Amino acid sequence: MNRSGITKRIGAIKFAYMSPKEIRKLSATKIITPDTYDDDGFPIEMGLMDTHLGVIEPGLRCKTCGGRVDQCSGHFGHIELSMPVIHVGYVKDIKKLLRSSCSECGRILISDEERDHYIKEIRRIDTFGGDTLDIERMTGEVAQGASTNKVCPHCSSEQRKIMLDKPTTFREEATKLTPKEVRARLERIPDRDLIPLGLNPKVVRPEWMVLSVLLVPPVTVRPSITLESGDRSEDDLTHKLVDILRINQRLRENRDVGSPQLIVEDLWDLLQYHVNTYFDNQTSGIPPARHRSGRTLKTLIQRLKGKEGRFRQNLSGKRVNFSSRTVISPDPWLSINQVGVPIRAARELTVPLKVTPENIEFVQNMVRMGPEPMERGKYVPGVNYIIRPDGRRIRVTDMNAETVAEKIESGFTVERGLKDGDIVLFNRQPSLHRMSMMAHEVKIVPGKTFRMNLAVCPPYNADFDGDEMNIHVLQSEEARAEAKVIMRVQENILSPRFGGPIIGATQDHISGLFFLTYRNPLFSRREVVSIFSNIKTDRFPKYVEVEGERMWYGKEIFSSFLPEKLNIEFRASICEKCDRCMKEECEYDAYVSIEDGYLKVGTIDENAVGAFKGGIIDKIARDLGTSEARRFIDQITTISLGVITLRGFTTSIKDEDIPPETMRQINELLDKAKEKVKEYETAYRNDELEQMPGRDLKETLEIMAMKETGKARDNVGILASRHLGLGNNSVVMAKTGARASMLNLTQMAGSLGQQAIRGERPSRGYEDRTLSHFQKGSLGAEARGFVKSCYKEGLNPLEFFFHSMAGREGLVDTAVRTSRSGYMQRRLIHAMEDLMVYNDGSVRNTGDTMIQFEFGEDGIDPMRSKKGSAVDIDDIITEFKAVKRGGGA
Amino acid sequence: MGKINVMKHSFVPEHKLVPKEKEEELLGRIKAPKDKLPKILKTDPVLLQMEGIHGKIEEGRIIEIIRKSDTAGQAHAYRMVVNR
Numbered sequence: 001m002n003r004s005g006i007t008k009r010i011g012a013i014k015f016a017y018m019s020p021k022e023i024r025k026l027s028a029t030k031i032i033t034p035d036t037y038d039d040d041g042f043p044i045e046m047g048l049m050d051t052h053l054g055v056i057e058p059g060l061r062c063k064t065c066g067g068r069v070d071q072c073s074g075h076f077g078h079i080e081l082s083m084p085v086i087h088v089g090y091v092k093d094i095k096k097l098l099r100s101s102c103s104e105c106g107r108i109l110i111s112d113e114e115r116d117h118y119i120k121e122i123r124r125i126d127t128f129g130g131d132t133l134d135i136e137r138m139t140g141e142v143a144q145g146a147s148t149n150k151v152c153p154h155c156s157s158e159q160r161k162i163m164l165d166k167p168t169t170f171r172e173e174a175t176k177l178t179p180k181e182v183r184a185r186l187e188r189i190p191d192r193d194l195i196p197l198g199l200n201p202k203v204v205r206p207e208w209m210v211l212s213v214l215l216v217p218p219v220t221v222r223p224s225i226t227l228e229s230g231d232r233s234e235d236d237l238t239h240k241l242v243d244i245l246r247i248n249q250r251l252r253e254n255r256d257v258g259s260p261q262l263i264v265e266d267l268w269d270l271l272q273y274h275v276n277t278y279f280d281n282q283t284s285g286i287p288p289a290r291h292r293s294g295r296t297l298k299t300l301i302q303r304l305k306g307k308e309g310r311f312r313q314n315l316s317g318k319r320v321n322f323s324s325r326t327v328i329s330p331d332p333w334l335s336i337n338q339v340g341v342p343i344r345a346a347r348e349l350t351v352p353l354k355v356t357p358e359n360i361e362f363v364q365n366m367v368r369m370g371p372e373p374m375e376r377g378k379y380v381p382g383v384n385y386i387i388r389p390d391g392r393r394i395r396v397t398d399m400n401a402e403t404v405a406e407k408i409e410s411g412f413t414v415e416r417g418l419k420d421g422d423i424v425l426f427n428r429q430p431s432l433h434r435m436s437m438m439a440h441e442v443k444i445v446p447g448k449t450f451r452m453n454l455a456v457c458p459p460y461n462a463d464f465d466g467d468e469m470n471i472h473v474l475q476s477e478e479a480r481a482e483a484k485v486i487m488r489v490q491e492n493i494l495s496p497r498f499g500g501p502i503i504g505a506t507q508d509h510i511s512g513l514f515f516l517t518y519r520n521p522l523f524s525r526r527e528v529v530s531i532f533s534n535i536k537t538d539r540f541p542k543y544v545e546v547e548g549e550r551m552w553y554g555k556e557i558f559s560s561f562l563p564e565k566l567n568i569e570f571r572a573s574i575c576e577k578c579d580r581c582m583k584e585e586c587e588y589d590a591y592v593s594i595e596d597g598y599l600k601v602g603t604i605d606e607n608a609v610g611a612f613k614g615g616i617i618d619k620i621a622r623d624l625g626t627s628e629a630r631r632f633i634d635q636i637t638t639i640s641l642g643v644i645t646l647r648g649f650t651t652s653i654k655d656e657d658i659p660p661e662t663m664r665q666i667n668e669l670l671d672k673a674k675e676k677v678k679e680y681e682t683a684y685r686n687d688e689l690e691q692m693p694g695r696d697l698k699e700t701l702e703i704m705a706m707k708e709t710g711k712a713r714d715n716v717g718i719l720a721s722r723h724l725g726l727g728n729n730s731v732v733m734a735k736t737g738a739r740a741s742m743l744n745l746t747q748m749a750g751s752l753g754q755q756a757i758r759g760e761r762p763s764r765g766y767e768d769r770t771l772s773h774f775q776k777g778s779l780g781a782e783a784r785g786f787v788k789s790c791y792k793e794g795l796n797p798l799e800f801f802f803h804s805m806a807g808r809e810g811l812v813d814t815a816v817r818t819s820r821s822g823y824m825q826r827r828l829i830h831a832m833e834d835l836m837v838y839n840d841g842s843v844r845n846t847g848d849t850m851i852q853f854e855f856g857e858d859g860i861d862p863m864r865s866k867k868g869s870a871v872d873i874d875d876i877i878t879e880f881k882a883v884k885r886g887g888g889a
Numbered sequence: 890m891g892k893i894n895v896m897k898h899s900f901v902p903e904h905k906l907v908p909k910e911k912e913e914e915l916l917g918r919i920k921a922p923k924d925k926l927p928k929i930l931k932t933d934p935v936l937l938q939m940e941g942i943h944g945k946i947e948e949g950r951i952i953e954i955i956r957k958s959d960t961a962g963q964a965h966a967y968r969m970v971v972n973r
Contacts, residue, residue, distance in 0.1 A: 840920055849925050850967075858961030868960075 016203040017090075020213040027078035028052040028064045031216055034245035036224070037232065048241050053077050054218040074218025079245060081212055082252035084179045085272045086168045088279050090209035095164045097206050098185060100146035100197060103172070104157040106188025108196065109149040110142070118142050118196035139198030146197075166285035168272055178265075179272070183210040211275065216241060236297040240278040240289065247271045322473040324349055328428075329464050331451035332641050333534075335634045336503060337489050339426050339440035340451025341418055341471065343379050346444050347372055349473045350384055350415035351422060357410050367405040367414060370398040379444045381417040388412060418442050418473065423480045425472040425487065426452070428460040432825070435459035435495060435502060439474075439487035454509065455633050456489055458611035459502045490630035493621045496863035501618045501629075504611035505637055508649065510738040511729075512640030513604040514574075515647050516554040518726070519589050523552045531557065531642035535635050555599045561635045562616075563624050564597040567882035568875070570615045573606040573737040574726070596882065606737025609636060613737070619875070622864075655730035656749035656792050658723050666716050666750050670788045673712030677705045677781040684779070701779065702761060706754060709786050713753030717746035724749070752787035752795070755806040761785055762805055773798055895934045904935050906943050907951040907967070915951065915967065923949065929968035936970065948972050 029052035036049045043049035051063045054074030062072040086094065100109055108115055118138070125134050150159055163171040170177040177185075186209065191201035199206060222235035234242075251267040277289040280301035288296040304310045324345045331340050341349075355363050363383075366373075371382040385393045386404060389411045396404055408414070418424070420443055427437040438459070445451055450469055457463065474480045485491070495502035505513065515521070522544075523531070532540075541556040571581070575590040583591050584601050592602025594616070602608075608616045621629035658666070683689040684701045692700045721742060724731045733739045747753070755762065761784035768776045774783040782788075785802035789795045795803060834846040841859045843852035856862070858870065866872040895901050907915060916923060929936065929952055940946055950970045958964040 842919065842921075844921075844925070847925075848921070850919075850921055850927055853919060853966055854961070854964065856960055857956075857958040857964035860960065 014203060016200075017205075017208040018215065019205065019208050023076075023078050023213045023215050026076050026215070028075035029077045031077050031079050031241075031245065032249075034242045034249070036234065036238065036242070041232075048216070048238055048245070049219055049224070050077065053216070054220045056219050056223045072220075074220035076218060077216040079214040079216055079241070079248065081214055081271070081275075082248055082255060083268050083271065084183050084210045084212045085268075085275045086170075086179050086182065087209050087211050088168055088276045088283055091164060091168055094182060094186070094206070094209050095162065095170070096143045096147075097189065097197060098162045098170065098177075098182065100143045101185070101189050101193070102152035102155060102157060103159060103185065105152060105155040106185065106193075107152065107154040107190065108193035109146040109152060109159065110196075111153045115193065115196055119192075122195065136198065139196065142196045143198075167283045168276060178268070179210050183207050183212075186210065214244065214275065236291070236299060237278075239291070240274065240297060240299055243274045243289070244271065244278060247274055320472065322349055322475060323470055325468055325470045327449045328462060328467050328469045329447075329449040329451055330454050331445070332454060332638060334443060334451055334453045335441075336453045336455050336630055337441050338443045338453070339424065339471070340445035340449075341424070341442050342445060342448050342450070344448065345450075345471070346379065346418040346442070347382060347384075349418050349424075349471065351418065351473060352387075352475055353414050353416050355408055355410050355412040355414060360408065360410055363412075363414055364405045364408055366416060367396060367408060368401055370401040371396050371417075372398075381419040383414045383416050385415040386412055387415070418444065420444055423474055423483050423488075425474065425483065426450075426460075426469060427472065428462050428467065428469045430822070432461075433459075433495075433497060435492050436461075437487070438489045438492055439483035440489060453634075453637070454507075455503050455505060455611065455637050457506060458504070459492065459495070490626040493617065493626060493629050493633070494863050496861070498612075499862050499865035499867045499869075500612065501614050501621060502611055504614040504617050504633060505606075505609040505640065506611055507738050508644050509637045509640045510606050510610055510736050511649060511732055512642075512644035513558065513609060513636060514732060514736045514738075516640065516643045517558050517599065517602070517604045518554075518574075519603075520553050520555045522546065523554065523557065525550050525552075527646055528552045528557065530646055531639050534642050535638045537561070537635065557639070558604055558636070559594075559597060559599045561632060561639070562594060562597040562599065563620060563628055563632070565624070566594055566597045566616070566619065567878050568615060568619050569593045569878050570607060570874075572603045572608065573610075573613075574603055574735045595885070603736075605735075609633075610737055618866075622866075649729060651729045651733070653748075653792060655724075655728050656745060656790075658720055658749050662719060662723055666719055669715055669719065670712055670751055673708050674781040674786065674788070676708050677779075677786070680704050680708070681779045705761060705779070705781070705784065706756075709754035709781060713746065713751060716750035716753075717742060720746055720750045748791045751790050752799070752803060754781075755785040755787055755802040757785075757805055757809055762802055771798060771801065894938060896938050901935060902954050902956040904939060905953040905955070906939060906946060907953050909950070912951055919967070923951070923969055926951065926967055926969040928971045931970055931972045946970055 029046060029050050031046055031048060031050065033044055033047045035044050035047050037047075038044050043051050051060060052075060054064070054072050055062050055067075055069055058069050061068060062075070064075045065072050101107065102109060110118075121138065122135055125138070151157070152159060160173045162177075163173075165171055170182055186206040189206055194201045194204075194206065217237065222237040222241075224232050224234045224238065226232055247267060247270050251264065251271055254264050254267055273286060274289070276283055276286060277297070278299055281288045281297050281299040282302065289299070290296055302309070306312065326342070326345065334340055353359075353363065366381070367383045367386065369380070369382060371384050373380045373382045383396050385395055386408060387393050394400075394404055394407075420441075422442040423439050424442055425437055426440045429436075431437055436459070438456070440452075443451075450471065452462070452469075460469070462469065474483055489503065493501050493503045528541075537560070539560045541552050541560040543550040543552050545551070570592055572590045572592050574588060575586075576588055581591065584593055585591075586601070589601065589603050592604070592608060592615075593600045594602075604616075606613050608614055617629060617633060620632050680689065680701055684697060687697075689697055689700055689704075691697055692703065695703065721731070724745060726732055726735065730740070730745055731742075734742050734745055757763075762770050763784065764770070766772050769778055770783060770785070774780075782798065785805070787795060787799040787803055789799055835843055835851055836845070837843055837855050841854050842850060843855050844850055860868075860870050862868060866875070896904065912923075931946070931948065936946060936952070939952075948970055952968045952970060954966045954968060956964045956966065
């Protein structure tokens with residue numbers, strides 16, 4: 001580090017209160033008039049917009065420092081309060097101090113010996129490098145202990161209980177304490193007694209917590225804006241300060257002429273209110289101050305606090321240049337490493353290019369062509385700005401391009417538009433994990449949307465129903481190099497989230513590869529040419545002669561994209577999970593075996609190439625490197641689309657057609673389930689139901705009913721799927737893992753089954769029944785949300801109602817979950833943001849404190865693990881077999 | 890010493906007092922000064938129990954904790970004894 005400028009280390013930060021003396025010293029002017037501008041529109045002297053406080057209008061000069069708008073950052077002023085008021089931010093501390101000090105003599109309510117003991121104790125914690133939190137805890141305990149003392153150990157006067165009426169009124173039993181009295185009491189506390197109460201008397205006196213002078217922020221902090229109509233609109237802070245000044249003046253007048261105590265007190269309270277809302281306009285117990293229009297004012301605390309406050313909005317996060325945002329759309333011809341950037345965006349987004357003796361001619365030629373050059377109808381990058389060594393920017397236009405080009409010298413910087421191959425960061429919100437922001441290579445495309453390969457949708461969680469994404473153009477050579485090494489898409493194929501690939505085929509890619517490999521179909525020359533026409537490759541599959549024609553096997557075609565040294569065995573997603581696995585002899589072609597880059601048997605589907613699950617992608621990325629994995633994903637997704645385009649792929653409600661005979665069987669099955677539930681119900685009523693351990697009778701009935709209806713739906717699924725084979729596109733999608741599930745199909749073709757609310761059968765609604773259509777007290781299947789119909793046939797009104805209940809629950813749950821998990825993640829990030837894994841594998845924070853002695857206790861990088869475990873035994877066995885065979889990596 | 894020996898509970902991992910002469914070697918191995926270690930209170934029930942075996946354990950001693958770990962089988966952690 002420490003490459004440029006002066007780096008300084010903050011030794012300590014001391015927090016203290018501002019004394020009135022300090023405020024007056026800091027102040028450039030005293031403010032007395034609540035008026036801001038005179039009739040001519042000039043700031044009034046000793047008003048809130050006094051030019052001693054800095055200037056916001058061009059042309060004027062600051063009366064304090066003589067600077068202009070851009071030179072003077074403003075100066076503080078002050079208001080002399082005619083009566084002291086309590087600072088809302090310190091009421092808790094004031095309460096603590098009042099309670100733990102004597103109301104008569106001001107001494108702390110513990111003996112001198114105790115006091116000195118605590119002072120020593122605090123010094124000890126301090127010298128032993130103790131946390132400020134430790135000191136805080138101790139001083140809290142001291143204050144707590146002192147305030148329980150009913151009699152002063154020093155002057156023996158009796159102590160009465162001090163109460164705080166929110167937000168700022170103190171009361172001693174029944175008598176009100178005015179701020180003046182509070183101040184007087186705080187003044188009486190001797191310096192040495194403050195130490196055990198957590199104050200450092202060298203920098204702080206407690207009476208400063210009661211304000212007698214108010215600091216007025218510079219005008220630059222609260223600029224007024226001139227509207228088009230010529231009217232001035234003041235900042236919320238100025239409004240509040242005007243209120244304070246007005247009441248302050250009235251209070252002083254009334255006090256000086258000796259008005260009745262009541263009036264003075266009322267005004268005093270009003271002043272207190274205004275000062276309170278000036279600091280914090282959301283204190284509980286008082287109505288927030290409002291603008292004329294009814295809008296609540298944004299005062300000091302509101303400026304800083306919360307998501308839209310200064311810290312989170314302006315200091316932790318900032319807006320950036322060299323970025324752009326638009327809708328995304330898919331482009332299967334792009335590599336996963338690429339992103340399509342439309343010309344409009346590419347012209348606007350620039351990369352700085354340093355001019356050197358070596359490239360000066362090239363740069364001059366580029367500049368000469370103006371900001372928007374085209375060559376033979378094609379995009380070429382232009383130059384928007386040139387930057388001279390002194391930092392001055394010159395805009396390049398078609399008019400001045402020629403002259404500007406001549407002026408360029410070595411040492412200049414030019415900002416050129418994007419061109420193919422530039423590295424940019426691509427991001428989709430919400431950025432939930434590191435793969436939400438990856439580095440892509442630019443490919444300039446026509447149109448107005450960002451284009452991306454479909455295989456990178458899963459890490460971004462993107463789809464194309466109107467999603468927008470952002471691009472950030474890297475500005476330095478170091479940033480580009482770093483991004484290319486650690487942020488490029490291909491480096492993120494394996495996810496640290498679960499130790500497997502997060503990038504891979506989805507949807508049609510998977511269906512396509514299924515049709516290419518399932519039961520090894522033959523493809524004609526025409527078909528193979530059509531499939532291969534989309535990609536570049538120098539490995540062509542072997543053909544076979546069938547009736548004098550050259551034909552190609554699907555598995556042969558797929559194998560031509562596998563790396564030569566690949567050896568892997570696993571079960572495909574279409575695996576029927578037979579009791580005894582036949583391995584290579586699987587009758588469903590569901591056991592995948594790849595030997596030395598050749599697909600011997602098995603069907604390629606989600607378990608082979610899918611995002612999250614793809615075993616082949618996982619293995620390639622792990623063993624043969626990320627470039628090879630990228631190549632593999634690019635190629636197989638492209639040929640897959642070739643295959644599915646050739647074959648054609650469609651789905652309709654006809655896919656869920658089931659023969660009448662089976663439909664009858666399903667009906668019977670469902671009726672039987674209903675009957676069974678009825679039986680349970682009767683048994684329950686007759687007290688014949690056998691109680692389950694740990695459950696009462698009613699619960700037993702519910703569990704048994706749920707089990708019965710659940711079983712019924714499963715059986716419907718089994719019955720229905722007998723007629724839904726892999727010749728059916730919907731089933732292909734469900735079984736291969738491309739989209740949907742067998743349950744979805746069962747619900748379309750057979751029956752929706754039991755609807756559940758909070759995991760139980762619906763039970764609320766009317767008195768003793770869910771809907772008025774049922775008998776009171778009915779516990780039967782229909783009365784408790786069992787839906788016999790399927791989506792295809794349609795639901796009856798009662799069923800529809802129950803289905804809507806369950807559907808609504810789902811919607812509410814997702815809404816609640818996202819907000820809750822979002823906040824939980826924020827807290828976790830905050831807690832762990834400064835942790836780092838060191839070279840020795842330990843986890844420490846920025847204070848070098850040990851957090852974990854070995855990362856994750858086992859020191860395993862989850863990204864390089866296989867689903868979390870360090871070794872993959874199955875893989876080792878397969879590799880061993882390959883070596884024995886004489887192949888392998 | 891309390892009536893229940895907390896160290897015998899299955900949820901309480903094994904605690905060991907690191908001998909004083911081995912401290913230096915240990916700190917060198919994990920490359921951390923003593924005060925950067927996590928802390929354990931002197932009033933921790935396990936420590937109270939251990940004092941019955943080892944005698945008084947003063948501030949600054951190091952306790953080795955051997956945990957069962959889902960990921961690593963066994964994990965070693967070290968804590969420095971502090972008084973509050």
